[in-house]
Amino acid sequence: MKAVAIQEFGPADGLRVVEVPEPAPGAGQVLIETEAIGVGGVDAVIRRGTLGSYGFKTGHIPGSEVAGTVIGVGEGLDGSLKGRRMWAFTGTGGGYAEKAVASDFLPIPESLSSEDAVAIGTSGAVAHFALAHAHFRKGEAVLVRGAAGSIGVSAVQLAARSAKTVAVTTSSTARGERLKKLGATEVLDRAASGEGKYDVIIDLIAGPNLPDFFDKLNPNGRLVVVGVVGGMPPADFAAKLLQNFQKSLSFMTFSADTVPRAELQRVRLEQFEDAAFHGVVHEILPLDEAAKAHQKMDDGEVFGRIVLKP
Template structure:
């Protein structure tokens, strides 16, 4: 089968679509025929070598954090999944994988997969696995957004940002989206009550907010100061400066800057599917690439300016 792997750390040109042996599911595992995966910051960081402590230095290393497709086989003891079921899921982000989501087939534990929403194609589902899960964890589990609270979503036009705007709106938040002004129409349609152009917005002139969801990872101390009494802030845009700001904010109690590593398992994926089914959440896709062009997808992601997600499809006959 075909699988995207890296044989050395570096830029997008180290990505290779290799011929590898098709995996077989073990006890408690399912074999998924992958139809789509998406490009995530985690994939780029692993490829660059910044996560050597997690991925290790033993090559090849598989690429692709998430996937959507069809169950192609089950291991011993698996219940609740049959061949032909449409599923979505995610490989474990803190383990090394020689084959991951950007491949024709992937094997995962049943704890890391769930039935995909019936109304979504695999391309649409792949666009929501990581972005939607991250936004849901941030709003529901990290800052505990309550009905009527004022929410700022920073980096609102990206994958996590577009999901956060929708979920915050569905949870009853009054949503201010910070993004380029050309994305105002889309973000308003997704549920933003106000859209501000980040290039002309001075942080000191906005707020106060009850909740801030940051996907950028810079100037965190400036935005943390825009929290009102009892306000909460969470960032998913990690960088050395972000980690320093998170550590420094620990003295501020509830107004500290929180972060987490999204690692959704079946219950959260089911909850996410519920938001899709209810109409509260829909995918936003910037561009779709064939697996053979995954290097171009990574390059586009790194250039920035993405609206929603870059998705990679896995055609069987074109490679």
């Protein structure tokens, strides 16, 4: 079968089309003929080689999120799953291929396209549980830092359902307008310049400017780092937190890895069935053009998620 593998770590053109044997479903796994493959930020992190020391080797097939039709089942699974359209999480790789195996899968309602399923599947659940982790409550003011990415566009939609205000950081006016359509009430530059104060900050960026955001919290405010798109913060970042001592602030990190799988599946299914919750697909490209998709991510062009189609 055709797949796309990392043949050289580093720039996007290290991703190349390869012929590999079709995977066989192990116990508890389905074999899916892929219709849509989500291109995630973590795929690019792996490709750049940043995680090289974690054991990824050349020939690694990236991609953790696919949707398509079940064409085979492993031991312990009911054969009647064959023919059903499923969303699936394939782990840290295996998704950029015509066929993929997974043990973590969920049926896709007829009303939802496979492209939208991979735009919502991971990012919607991460956004939901990040807001819950931040103890976000109705009527609070929320800032989503890095709102134009796939998790950000989900966090904006979810927060907008009950927040007093939803501020977003973005680098472009055009993206700001699109974020307003998703529910943002205030569009800020990447530094969130201005006097606004927030009860909750969902932070996808971290990076050198992280400490400045502690000043933007209201008393009892909570800042949750969900991603480190901007890199690591300065080693003494907590000093700024302590300088705000009188405000009883909380700093947290959040990883969906800490959420029980059944909970993730429950929320995913709810979101798949929720007609008012939208996946944001930036562009659909053929699987062969995975390198182009990664280049677009590296160039900061993507709003929401790029989807590959075999």
